[in-house]
Amino acid sequence: METESFTKTHQATTVTPRTITLSINGQQHALTILPYVSLLDALREYLDLTGTKKGCDHGQCGACTVICDGKRIISCLTLAVMKEGAKITTIEGxxxxxxxxxxxxxxxxxxxxxxxxxxxxxxxxxxxxxxxxxxxxxxxxxxxxxxxxxxxxxxxxxxxxxxxxx
Amino acid sequence: MTQIGQPISRLEGKLKVTGAAKYSGEYKVPNLLYGYVVSSAITKGKIIKIHTESAEKIKGVVKIFTHLNRPGKAWFDMQYADMDAPPGASFRPLHNDEIKFNGQPIALVVAETFEAAREGASMIKVDYQETKFQTDLHSNLAAARDAKKGMATLLKPPPPKPTGDFEKAYAESDFKASGEFIHSTEHHNPMELFTTTTLYDGKGKLTIYDKTQGTINCQLYVGNVFGLHFKNVRVVSPFVGGAFGSGLRPQYQLFLSVMAALDLKRHVRVTLDRSQMFSFGHRPQTIQHTRFGATQEGKITALNHTSVAETSQFEDYTENVTNWSSMMYPADNTLFEQKLVSLDVNSPMDMRAPGGSTGLHAIEATMDEISYKLNIDPLELRLINYSTFNNAEKKPYSSKELKACYLQGAEKFGWYKRSPQPRSMSRGQKLVGYGMATGIWDAMQLPARAEAIITKDGKLHVKSAVTDIGVGTLTVMTQIAADEFGLNMEDVLFFYGDSKLPFAPIQGGSFTTATVGTAIVFASKALKKKLLKIAKTSNEAFKKAEIEEVTFKNGMMIYKDCSISFLEIINTNKDKPIRTTNFGYPHALKLRKYARAVHSASFVEVEVDQELGTIKVTRALTAVAAGRIINPKTARSQVLGGMVWSISKALMEETIMDAQLGKYINQSFAEYHIPVHADINELDVLFVQEDDKIINELGIKGVGEVGLVAMPPAIANAIYHATGKRINRFPIHFDELMES
Known part of the structure; x- marks a missing residue:
C-alpha cells in the first residue's frame, strides 16, 4: 500500500516545467517553472522580487498580498501559471x-x-x-x-x- | 536642536515601505540550495528507520541529512550553549535517534529548488518506537521542583527570600483575597518565518544571513558547534521580521543551514514553515496562586505568590513570575515560590515580557479583588500602598514616577467617571466595565562596545553588532550619537546587525537602548578627547583647552570664541579617519545602592455583550514612566505593540496542547488567534516626565516590555467590573461570560 502511494506522488514530479511570461510592474518576465510553483515563490525565488513576503504560505496572514488586475490577491494561494496575461503589481512597482x-x-x-x-x-x-x-x-x-x-x-x-x- | 526627544520617523522606513529591505531569506545567491526540515510526528521515543529512498529519487534533491549521516560536530553539550541558554544541556539537532518533543527536526532534505526540497520532505517516512510521555502540566504537579541554577540566574534571580511570618499575618489580616491563575502556552509567531542563508565561500569562511536577536550570539554558537574560528564566521542580520524573544537563542534552522553548507560546500538556505514555528521556544504554561492580606485601611500586610511552570526534560528554563509584588507593594510578611515541572516539550524561552506579563496578571487581579472587598477604588488602593522603596531589594528606586502615571493616566482616560459597583454601567445591550492595573519591568543594562569614527569627509559613523528587530534601534542610536556631537541626523551613520562590528549582547529584556546607547556615549567621549588632542597639535587656540570646556556643534569643535571643523582636524590627521572603540557599562558601585525599574499604569474599558458574552476592548490607555524617552514616536509604537499583545494575551492567543498526542494542535495562523485590525480600537499612550540621574548617562530605562505587563490584568479587571465575574484563566473566552 505504502509503496503504491509513494509511486503515485512520485509520478506527480514528472510533470514537466513550462515556460510562462508574467507581466509584473509593467515588465514582462519569462520564466520556466513547474506548474505548482506559487506566484509568491515565483516572485521571491525565481524573479528576485522579495518585497512580497511569505508569512504562512497558507493564505492566513496576508503578508504575500499583491495587486492583480486591480484587485488584491493572496499570492501564496495563486499558482504562477494561472496568471499569464494578468497585470501584477508588487510592492516594488x-x-x-x-x-x-x-x-x-x-x-x-x-x-x-x-x-x-x-x-x-x-x-x-x-x-x-x-x-x-x-x-x-x-x-x-x-x-x-x-x-x-x-x-x-x-x-x-x-x-x-x-x-x-x- | 537636540535629536533626543524628537519624534523622528524610522530611518529605514523607506526601505520597508518599498520592499527594498532584505530579510535573512531574501539575499540573491547564485546556485543556492534549499533545505526543508522533516519534523518528528511523535512526542517521545526513538527513530527506528527513516525511509529516504522515494525522496532521493526526486529530481533536484541533492542530499538528505539525518542523525545517521550528519557530519561530525562538537561532542560536548557545553559547546551548544548560547548566551541565553538556561541551565541544562542545549538541544542538539540530528544528534541521535532520540525524540524529545513533538515536531523535533529529524531530517533535512536539501535540493536545487524549494519545491523539490519540500516535496522530498513530504515523502520521507519514518518508523518510530514510541514511549510514554507527559505534556500536561496540570496532571504532573506532583513533580514540581526547584529550578537548577546557572549563568541565566544572574539576569533572572530567584524570588526574594521570605520575610516576617506570612501565614500568621495572612490569617490575622482584616481582608483577604486569593486566586488560582492559569496561563496557556504561547508561541512568538513573528511574521517572518525563521530562515538562515549560509554562504560558503570555498575558503572556509561563512557569511550567514540569520533571523536573530543576536549576531554575535549566533557567531559564537556556530563557531563552537562546528569547530570554526570565530573570525571565519560572520552573521549578518540588518532586518529582522519580528522576533519577540524567539531570536534570543540560535534556532535549529541556523544549525541545519550551516551543517549542510559545510558538508556540501554550497550556499544553503533553510526556512521553517509556519507549523514548524511552533516547534521551538515558547512562553511556558503556568499555574499561579496568590494570597494577599490587607488591613481595614487597605494596607497590604501579607503577600504570597507561587508559580509552577513547565520546562523541557533537558533544560531548566525559568522566568521571574513571582518576584514582582514585593517590588511594588511594601508588605512586611512575604512568601514567594517558583517551581518547575519537566515535560516532554521543547524548552520554553523568553517571550515578550517573560514572567512579568504572567505574574502581574495574578498580582494585579488579586489587588483588584481586595479593592472590591474593601470598597476602595482600585486606583486608590494602589496609592495607599505606594512606595518609592523596593521592599524586595531593600533599596530605594533610582526614580519612580508611577504616581504620575496613575494620576495623569486616570485623568486622561476618564477613570473617575467609573461607577464603583460591578454591573452598574451599560451601553445598550452591552455591559461596560473599567479596569486598571499597575505594570513594572526591570530597567537593566549590560556591557557593550561601540566604535565611533569621524570619517574623511567629516561625518560621524557609529558601529555596534546589535540588531534592530523592528523596535527602532537604528533611529534611536543615530539620535544619541548625533547629540553627542551636536550633529544633524543626516551627518550620522549607524552600522549594526553584523557580528564583525563591536560586541553587543542579545537584543531583549528592554535593555538594548540603555546598553548600546551608553556604549555610544562612552565611545563618543573618547573620540572627542582624541579630536581635541589632534586639534591641539595644529591649532594654537585649543592648546589650553580641557575636554570639559569644549563643545561640539554642526561638525565643529568649539572652545571659547574659537572653532575648528572636523575636516580641519582630519586634515591634521593626514586625512585619515579618527576612531575609537570603547566599552560602555553600568556604574556598578553607584547603582548598588538603588533598585531600578520602569513602571506603568493601564486603564481599560470593555464592553461585554449581555447575551453572547463577547468581549470588546473599546479603549485603553497606558501611562509609562520609563526615564528619558529618546524617540517618542518609536517608543509610543513599542508600547502600543505591547497593548495589542495585551489584548491578545488576555482574550485570544494560546497554543493548545493535546495531551493524548503530546502535540500542539493549532499550529497555524488560522487557529492560533492574534488580534486583527478589527479587534483593535482606541489605544492611547502617555509618557510621564521621569528624570533619572542615577541609572545611566542618558537616563534611559527601556520600553520594550512595559506595554505588556499592566494591561492584561487591567482587561481582566474591567471584565469583572462589567460583569461581576472574575475569570482567572487566560485567554478569557466569551463562553465563560455567557449568562446561564
Missing part, C-alpha cells in the same frame, strides 16, 4: 501616497507585513467600497501584524482615504 503615510504614522515596526498591508490598502482604496474607519478595519483584517502596529496602519490608510475617521 508601487509609488503611492500610502507609503509616506505609513512612514509618518509609524505604521510598522519590523516591516515584514508592511508590503502586504500596503498592497491591501491600495486594493481597498481602489475598490472604493468601504467608507467608515470600522469598515476599513474589517476590510484590512486579512493582513496580520504581529508587532501590533494595527492602529497606526488604519490611521495611515484613513489619512490617505480622507473623509470620516469615525
Amino acid at each position: 508601487i509609488n503611492h501616497p500610502i507609503q509616506q503615510a505609513f512612514i509618518d504614522h509609524d505604521a510598522f515596526q519590523c516591516g515584514y507585513c508592511t508590503p502586504g498591508q500596503i498592497c491591501s490598502a491600495i486594493g481597498l482604496l481602489e475598490e472604493g467600497k468601504v467608507k467608515s474607519r470600522e469598515e476599513v478595519k474589517d476590510s484590512m483584517s486579512g493582513n496580520l501584524c504581529r508587532c501590533g502596529a494595527n492602529q497606526q496602519i488604519i490611521d495611515a490608510i484613513m489619512q490617505v482615504k480622507g473623509g470620516d475617521n469615525e
Whole structure:
C-alpha cells in the first residue's frame, strides 16, 4: 500500500516545467517553472522580487498580498501559471501616497507585513467600497501584524482615504 | 536642536515601505540550495528507520541529512550553549535517534529548488518506537521542583527570600483575597518565518544571513558547534521580521543551514514553515496562586505568590513570575515560590515580557479583588500602598514616577467617571466595565562596545553588532550619537546587525537602548578627547583647552570664541579617519545602592455583550514612566505593540496542547488567534516626565516590555467590573461570560 502511494506522488514530479511570461510592474518576465510553483515563490525565488513576503504560505496572514488586475490577491494561494496575461503589481512597482503615510504614522515596526498591508490598502482604496474607519478595519483584517502596529496602519490608510475617521 | 526627544520617523522606513529591505531569506545567491526540515510526528521515543529512498529519487534533491549521516560536530553539550541558554544541556539537532518533543527536526532534505526540497520532505517516512510521555502540566504537579541554577540566574534571580511570618499575618489580616491563575502556552509567531542563508565561500569562511536577536550570539554558537574560528564566521542580520524573544537563542534552522553548507560546500538556505514555528521556544504554561492580606485601611500586610511552570526534560528554563509584588507593594510578611515541572516539550524561552506579563496578571487581579472587598477604588488602593522603596531589594528606586502615571493616566482616560459597583454601567445591550492595573519591568543594562569614527569627509559613523528587530534601534542610536556631537541626523551613520562590528549582547529584556546607547556615549567621549588632542597639535587656540570646556556643534569643535571643523582636524590627521572603540557599562558601585525599574499604569474599558458574552476592548490607555524617552514616536509604537499583545494575551492567543498526542494542535495562523485590525480600537499612550540621574548617562530605562505587563490584568479587571465575574484563566473566552 505504502509503496503504491509513494509511486503515485512520485509520478506527480514528472510533470514537466513550462515556460510562462508574467507581466509584473509593467515588465514582462519569462520564466520556466513547474506548474505548482506559487506566484509568491515565483516572485521571491525565481524573479528576485522579495518585497512580497511569505508569512504562512497558507493564505492566513496576508503578508504575500499583491495587486492583480486591480484587485488584491493572496499570492501564496495563486499558482504562477494561472496568471499569464494578468497585470501584477508588487510592492516594488508601487509609488503611492500610502507609503509616506505609513512612514509618518509609524505604521510598522519590523516591516515584514508592511508590503502586504500596503498592497491591501491600495486594493481597498481602489475598490472604493468601504467608507467608515470600522469598515476599513474589517476590510484590512486579512493582513496580520504581529508587532501590533494595527492602529497606526488604519490611521495611515484613513489619512490617505480622507473623509470620516469615525 | 537636540535629536533626543524628537519624534523622528524610522530611518529605514523607506526601505520597508518599498520592499527594498532584505530579510535573512531574501539575499540573491547564485546556485543556492534549499533545505526543508522533516519534523518528528511523535512526542517521545526513538527513530527506528527513516525511509529516504522515494525522496532521493526526486529530481533536484541533492542530499538528505539525518542523525545517521550528519557530519561530525562538537561532542560536548557545553559547546551548544548560547548566551541565553538556561541551565541544562542545549538541544542538539540530528544528534541521535532520540525524540524529545513533538515536531523535533529529524531530517533535512536539501535540493536545487524549494519545491523539490519540500516535496522530498513530504515523502520521507519514518518508523518510530514510541514511549510514554507527559505534556500536561496540570496532571504532573506532583513533580514540581526547584529550578537548577546557572549563568541565566544572574539576569533572572530567584524570588526574594521570605520575610516576617506570612501565614500568621495572612490569617490575622482584616481582608483577604486569593486566586488560582492559569496561563496557556504561547508561541512568538513573528511574521517572518525563521530562515538562515549560509554562504560558503570555498575558503572556509561563512557569511550567514540569520533571523536573530543576536549576531554575535549566533557567531559564537556556530563557531563552537562546528569547530570554526570565530573570525571565519560572520552573521549578518540588518532586518529582522519580528522576533519577540524567539531570536534570543540560535534556532535549529541556523544549525541545519550551516551543517549542510559545510558538508556540501554550497550556499544553503533553510526556512521553517509556519507549523514548524511552533516547534521551538515558547512562553511556558503556568499555574499561579496568590494570597494577599490587607488591613481595614487597605494596607497590604501579607503577600504570597507561587508559580509552577513547565520546562523541557533537558533544560531548566525559568522566568521571574513571582518576584514582582514585593517590588511594588511594601508588605512586611512575604512568601514567594517558583517551581518547575519537566515535560516532554521543547524548552520554553523568553517571550515578550517573560514572567512579568504572567505574574502581574495574578498580582494585579488579586489587588483588584481586595479593592472590591474593601470598597476602595482600585486606583486608590494602589496609592495607599505606594512606595518609592523596593521592599524586595531593600533599596530605594533610582526614580519612580508611577504616581504620575496613575494620576495623569486616570485623568486622561476618564477613570473617575467609573461607577464603583460591578454591573452598574451599560451601553445598550452591552455591559461596560473599567479596569486598571499597575505594570513594572526591570530597567537593566549590560556591557557593550561601540566604535565611533569621524570619517574623511567629516561625518560621524557609529558601529555596534546589535540588531534592530523592528523596535527602532537604528533611529534611536543615530539620535544619541548625533547629540553627542551636536550633529544633524543626516551627518550620522549607524552600522549594526553584523557580528564583525563591536560586541553587543542579545537584543531583549528592554535593555538594548540603555546598553548600546551608553556604549555610544562612552565611545563618543573618547573620540572627542582624541579630536581635541589632534586639534591641539595644529591649532594654537585649543592648546589650553580641557575636554570639559569644549563643545561640539554642526561638525565643529568649539572652545571659547574659537572653532575648528572636523575636516580641519582630519586634515591634521593626514586625512585619515579618527576612531575609537570603547566599552560602555553600568556604574556598578553607584547603582548598588538603588533598585531600578520602569513602571506603568493601564486603564481599560470593555464592553461585554449581555447575551453572547463577547468581549470588546473599546479603549485603553497606558501611562509609562520609563526615564528619558529618546524617540517618542518609536517608543509610543513599542508600547502600543505591547497593548495589542495585551489584548491578545488576555482574550485570544494560546497554543493548545493535546495531551493524548503530546502535540500542539493549532499550529497555524488560522487557529492560533492574534488580534486583527478589527479587534483593535482606541489605544492611547502617555509618557510621564521621569528624570533619572542615577541609572545611566542618558537616563534611559527601556520600553520594550512595559506595554505588556499592566494591561492584561487591567482587561481582566474591567471584565469583572462589567460583569461581576472574575475569570482567572487566560485567554478569557466569551463562553465563560455567557449568562446561564
